[in-house]
Amino acid sequence: MRFKDWATRVLLISLMFMALIVVLLIGRATQLHNNPAIYHTSNPQFTAWSQYPQAQFQSAKEPEKKFQNVIKSPVKISKPLARYVTTQVFAQYRPNYQVASVDPTNYGERYAQDVNGVTLNNQPIIVLHETGYSASSAINFFQVAHTDESVQASYHALIKLDGTVVYLVPPEKRAFGAANSVFESPGVVETVQTNPNLPASVNNFAYHVSLETPPDSYDSSSQETHSGYTEAQYDSLAWLIAQSQVPDDRITTHHLVDRSGKKVDPINFDGNKFLNLLNTYRQVRPIYRVSK
Secondary structure, eight states: OOHHHHHHHHHHHHHHHHHHHHHHHHHHHHHHHHOGGGSOTTOTTTSOTTTSOTTOOGGGSOHHHHHSOOOOOSSOOEEEEEEEEEOHHHHHOOOOEEEOOOOGGGEEEOOSBOTTOOBOOOOOEEEEEEOSSOHHHHHHHHTSOOOOTTTOOOOSEEEOTTOOEEEOSOTTEEEOOOSSBOEEETTEEEOBOOOTTSOOBSGGGEEEEEEOOOGGGTTOOSGGGOOOOOHHHHHHHHHHHTTSOOOGGGEEEHHHHBOSSOOOOSTTOOHHHHHHHHHHHEEEEEEEEEOO
């Protein structure tokens, strides 16, 4: 075989080998793009935030369109609106986060109608909780299937002692955070019954966030024996809620919405401290829309 022919064959084989490598690399990239679960959730560059958006809760997605068909008025008017926007303080704070799966038995869909067929149009609320024990014990419980509906439970998010935000149930889903519960605002009592065999609750229009209980306060049921929450927890809680459009007066606690008489969490929660932080992480910005 002449050297020229041999060199030509070697060159062709090399080109074919290189083409094969390129095809394999393209295939791998396509697989990663189509399957974000492959990415390690501890790396914020690769987590699929489309499932757990940083800048939107269920409340920021025009919930009135989710719960009912809105009839537009034929009258064109100018009306002032307001919207929360995050601040520079918010931009400078970056808590760690994790994403943990929850068994499908422990959460469900948000209903458009109650058990009587009445259309629902409740504006969202945020309900604050605490875990009672460690964050890992709560997550483990949520990841176990429960066939008994009176046992099923979950939060949308959980904040560890070190301020790590754990995303659990997608915002558009109904977490089972408060069983027999009612939200009271001036002149209005809100609750929704979606199961004829269970008491009405706020779950259908609530976003549930829980704080990890400090180890020295396990089984605590009073302020005197509860050591409270860390600075990192308050910061991460304010950071998380600052991304929503839920007003201050629709942020409440499990203790306040509970009607079973058994829930007292979050114990020793400093509401004023939290609201002061929240108001540094977000501000109200008026918006004026003029219909033409």
